[in-house]
Amino acid sequence: MPGAKWNTVQFVAVADLRAENATDKDPDSPYAWMVIFACLISLMLSIGINDAYGVYQQHYQLTEFPNATTAIISWIGTTQFLVMCVGGTFSGFLCEHFDTRVMSAVGAIIMGVALIAGSFCKTVQMLMLTQGLLYGIGASFPFVAGTSIPTQWFTKRRGLATGIALSGSGLGGMWMTSATQSLIDSVGRPWAMRVTGIVACVAVLAISPWMRVRLVPSRNEKIIDWTLLRDLRFNLFLGAVVFAVAAYFGPFYQVPSYSVVVLHKSANWGSNMDTLMNGLSVLGRLAVGFLADFTGPLNLFILNTFLAAASLLVLWVPFDSVGTLIAVDLLFGFAIGGIVSVIPVVAAQVFGLARLPSIIGLLFIGYFAGGLLGVPPMSALLDDVGHRTNYSSSIWYMAILPVCSLLFSVAMRFLLTRNLCTRV
Numbered sequence: 001m002p003g004a005k006w007n008t009v010q011f012v013a014v015a016d017l018r019a020e021n022a023t024d025k026d027p028d029s030p031y032a033w034m035v036i037f038a039c040l041i042s043l044m045l046s047i048g049i050n051d052a053y054g055v056y057q058q059h060y061q062l063t064e065f066p067n068a069t070t071a072i073i074s075w076i077g078t079t080q081f082l083v084m085c086v087g088g089t090f091s092g093f094l095c096e097h098f099d100t101r102v103m104s105a106v107g108a109i110i111m112g113v114a115l116i117a118g119s120f121c122k123t124v125q126m127l128m129l130t131q132g133l134l135y136g137i138g139a140s141f142p143f144v145a146g147t148s149i150p151t152q153w154f155t156k157r158r159g160l161a162t163g164i165a166l167s168g169s170g171l172g173g174m175w176m177t178s179a180t181q182s183l184i185d186s187v188g189r190p191w192a193m194r195v196t197g198i199v200a201c202v203a204v205l206a207i208s209p210w211m212r213v214r215l216v217p218s219r220n221e222k223i224i225d226w227t228l229l230r231d232l233r234f235n236l237f238l239g240a241v242v243f244a245v246a247a248y249f250g251p252f253y254q255v256p257s258y259s260v261v262v263l264h265k266s267a268n269w270g271s272n273m274d275t276l277m278n279g280l281s282v283l284g285r286l287a288v289g290f291l292a293d294f295t296g297p298l299n300l301f302i303l304n305t306f307l308a309a310a311s312l313l314v315l316w317v318p319f320d321s322v323g324t325l326i327a328v329d330l331l332f333g334f335a336i337g338g339i340v341s342v343i344p345v346v347a348a349q350v351f352g353l354a355r356l357p358s359i360i361g362l363l364f365i366g367y368f369a370g371g372l373l374g375v376p377p378m379s380a381l382l383d384d385v386g387h388r389t390n391y392s393s394s395i396w397y398m399a400i401l402p403v404c405s406l407l408f409s410v411a412m413r414f415l416l417t418r419n420l421c422t423r424v
Contacts, residue, residue, distance in 0.1 A: 025214065027152075027153050027154055027155050027214060028153075028154055028155060028156050028157070032153035032154060032161070032214075033161075034210050035149060035150070035153050035210050035211070035212065036150055036153065036161050036164055036165045037207075037210070038146075038207040038208075038209075038210035038211050039145070039146040039147075039149055039150050039165035039166075039168065039211070040146075040164060040165050040167065040168035040171070041168060041203055041204070041206075041207045042104060042142040042143070042145065042146035042168065042204055042207060042211060043142070043143065043146040043147070043165065043166060043168035043169040043172065044168035044169065044171050044172035044203075045111070045139075045142070045172055045199070045200040045203055045204050046084070046107075046111070046139040046140075046142045046143040046146065046169075046172075046200075046204070047084075047139070047143055047168075047169035047172065047173075048168065048169050048170075048171065048172015048173045048174075048176050049111075049115075049135075049139070049172065049176055049196065049200060050077065050080050050081055050084070050139070051169060051170070051172065051173025051176070051177070051252055051274075051278060052172070052173050052176035052177040052180050052274070052278075053076070053077035053080065053252075053253065054077075054177070054252050054253045054254070054255065054256045054257075054271070054274050055177055055180045055181050055184070055256060055271050055274065056076070056077070056131075056180070056189070057073060057074060057076075057077060057253050057256065057257065058256040058257045058260065058267060058270060058271070059184055059189060059267075060073045060076070060124070060127075061073050061257055062257065062260065062267070064189065065124055068124050069379075069383045070257075070379045070382050070383050070388060071376060071379040071380045071382075071383050072124055073124060073379075074253060074375050074376065074378075074379040075124075075128060075132070075376065076124065076127050076128050076131055076132045077132070077249070077253060077375070078132075078249075078371055078372075078374075078375050078376055079128050079132030079133055079136060080131065080132045080133075080135055080136045080139075081136065081249065081367075081371045082136065082368055082371045082372065083132065083133055083135075083136025083137055083140065084136045084139050084140045084143050085140075085364045085365070085367040085368035085371060086136075086140070086364070086368060087136060087137050087139075087140025087141070087143075087144075089361045089362075089364045089365055089368075099212070100145045100149065100211050100212055100213055101208050101209055101210075101211050101212055102208075103141040103145065103211075104141055104142045104145055104204060104207075104208040104211040105204075105205055105208040106138075106141060107138045107139060107140065107141030107142045107143075107204065108138070108142065108200065108201050108202075108203075108204035108205045108208065109138070109201060109205070110134065110135075110137055110138025110139075111135055111138035111139050111142075111197065111200045111201060111204065112138075112197040112198060112200055112201025112202075113134070113138070113197070113201075114130050114131065114134035114135035114137075114138055114197070115130075115131065115135060115193045115194070115196050115197030115200065116193065116194050116197040116198070117130040117134065118130035118131035118134075118135070118193050118197075119189075119190040119191065119192075119193035119194045119197070120190065131193070142204050142211070144360060144361070144364070145211050146165060146166075146168065146211070147166070147344055147360060148344060148360045149165075149211065149212070149213055149214075150162045150164075150165040150166075150344075151344055151345065151348040152213060152214040153214050157293055158292075158293065158345060158348065159288070159289050159290070159291070159292030159293040159297060159342070159345050160289045160290050160292075160293060161289070162289055162292075162341065162342075162344060162345050163285045163286050163287075163288055163289010163290065163292070163341045163342075164285075164286065164289060166285050166289070166340065166341040166344075167282045167285040167286050167289075167337075167341070169281075169285075169340070170278050170279070170281035170282035170284075170285055170337050171278075171282050172278075173252070173274070173278035173281070174275050174278035174279045174281075174282060175275075176196070177271050177274045177275045177278060178271065178272070178275045179196075180192055180196065180271075181267070181268060181271035183195055183196075185268070225359060225361075225362060226362070228351065228359065228362060229362075231351075232415060233350065233351075233412055233415055233416065234351060236408050236409070236411050236412035236415065237346065237347070237350070237408075237409070237412050238362075238363065238366045239366075239404075239405075239408035240301070240305070240405045240406075240408035240409040240412065241343060241363055241366045241367070241370065241405075242366045242367075242369045242370045242373065242405075243370065243373070243401050243402065243404040243405035243408065244305060244308075244336075244339050244340070244343075244370070244401075244402065244405040245340075245366065245367045245370025245371065245374065246369075246370040246371070246373040246374035246401045247308060247312075247336070247374065247398060247401035247402045247405065248336055248339075248340065248370070248374065249371070249374055249375050250374055250375060250378050250394075250397075250398040250401075251277065251312075251328070251329075251332055251336075251398065252274055252277065252278075253375055253378075253379075254378065254382070254391065254394065254398075255270065255273045255274055255277065255325070255329070256270035256271055256273065256274055257270065258270070258325075258391050259273055259325070261388070261389055261391075262320055262389075262391060263320070263321075263322055263325065265322075273325065273326075273329055276326070276329045276330070276333065277329040277332065277333035278333065279333065280329065280330050280331075280332075280333030280334040280337065281333045281334065281336055281337025281340075282337060283334055283337065284304065284333065284334040284335060284336065284337030284338035284339075284341070285337045285338060285340070285341035287334075287338065288300050288304065288337075288338035288341050288342050289341055289342075289345075292342055292345055294423070295423060296422070296423035296424045297342045297345040297346045297349055297424075298342075298346050298349075298350070298409070298412070298413055298416070298424045299413070299423065299424060300338060300342050301338075301339060301342050301343070301346055301409055302406065302409045302410060302413060304334075304335040304336070304338035304339045304342070305335070305339060305402050305405050305406040305409055306406055307331060307332075307334070307335035308331075308332055308335035308336050308339065308402040309399065309402035309403045309405075309406055310331070311327075311328050311331035311332040311335060312328065312332065312395065312398055312399035312402065313399045313403070315327050315328045315331070316328045316395050316398075316399070317392075317395055317396060317399055339405075343363070344360060347359050347360065347363065349424075350416070350424075373401070374401065377397060378394045378397055378398060379394070381393040381394045381397055382394045
């Protein structure tokens with residue numbers, strides 16, 4: 001609307017009034033930016049490695065375990081993410097009551113051990129235990145810290161700072177995808193995992209001293225703030241998050257093999273498509289982080305969810321071509337990056353800042369549900385309906401998920417305010 005002004009609406013939980021400083025460092029300071037850099041590296045290695053699992057999925061499916069079903073193989077990466085979510089639920093509580101720097105360091109060591117142990121595994125079941133279960137346990141600590149800490153360190157440019165920090169996962173997925181494919185091609189899958197494990201362990205250990213919270217609750221709290229479930233606003237937000245997370249991993253996991261099976265491209269070309277998608281997700285995170293401070297985080301969540309749904313429904317569902325897949329990569333990568341970047345900003349603005357780790361702990365239960373709702377059903381459809389060659393049913397399922405997220409988020413916004421020019 002020409003000449004319209006954005007009004008600001010912000011809901012601050014009572015928990016903010018019970019917060020105490022955990023450090024004498026000031027917000028919006030140079031030290032705060034060092035914390036953001038540490039969170040970026042933390043997410044680059046923890047969730048970035050999970051984002052690059054599509055390369056392993058392709059290798060396992062087409063080369064190492066050709067007789068295993070796609071659904072079974074996808075459970076390695078799914079287990080990785082689901083365990084990160086379960087661990088994140090409890091590590092949010094631990095981050096409030098224990099030194100997050102120590103928690104991140106412990107997680108770094110477990111991550112390295114898990115990937116190195118996985119390099120010696122010869123079966124899908126053992127890879128689920130090491131690359132999936134053990135890695136997920138280790139990565140949950142730097143993952144939840146890197147997700148929840150940034151919003152505590154900024155009052156003026158919270159959206160931008162959070163977007164920069166969360167762009168680490170996209171950066172990690174971008175270079176890790178290409179690096180993993182190159183390592184598998186040159187030295188084999190076992191050494192690719194060993195190198196990745198060593199890099200992850202050393203890098204996250206190095207930045208652990210800066211992984212610290214600024215605010216802690218002034219009284220003991222429960223591991224999960226279940227009282228939020230009495231709030232209809234939060235339930236709608238949780239529903240939107242569940243379906244957004246469900247939509248997140250499908251294209252990352254299936255585009256590499258789709259490129260080989262349907263478009264008859266090389267394995268390297270397929271991994272490059274994942275790299276492209278991760279690269280655009282970085283831009284999406286940064287753009288949303290910058291714009292959230294001006295237009296409102298929930299408004300951008302809704303816009304990006306619409307773009308993600310449109311990219312799949314309008315471009316990928318009706319077409320099987322190289323050009324449309326590239327377009328899907330560009331639009332979906334940008335949109336989904338913005339979605340995951342703005343989730344903690346919405347949570348901080350609407351439900352309160354000081355209790356954000358426990359709020360995110362509850363959101364991780366939503367992430368867990370989204371993980372179950374996403375890749376496993378997609379892979380089962382590819383196996384049972386598409387017979388591992390026809391991706392149509394799987395793509396349709398992927399396309400429906402962001403539509404559901406959009407409906408929940410729009411309902412939440414109208415519950416908060418029906419003024420379309422309100423910044424929320």
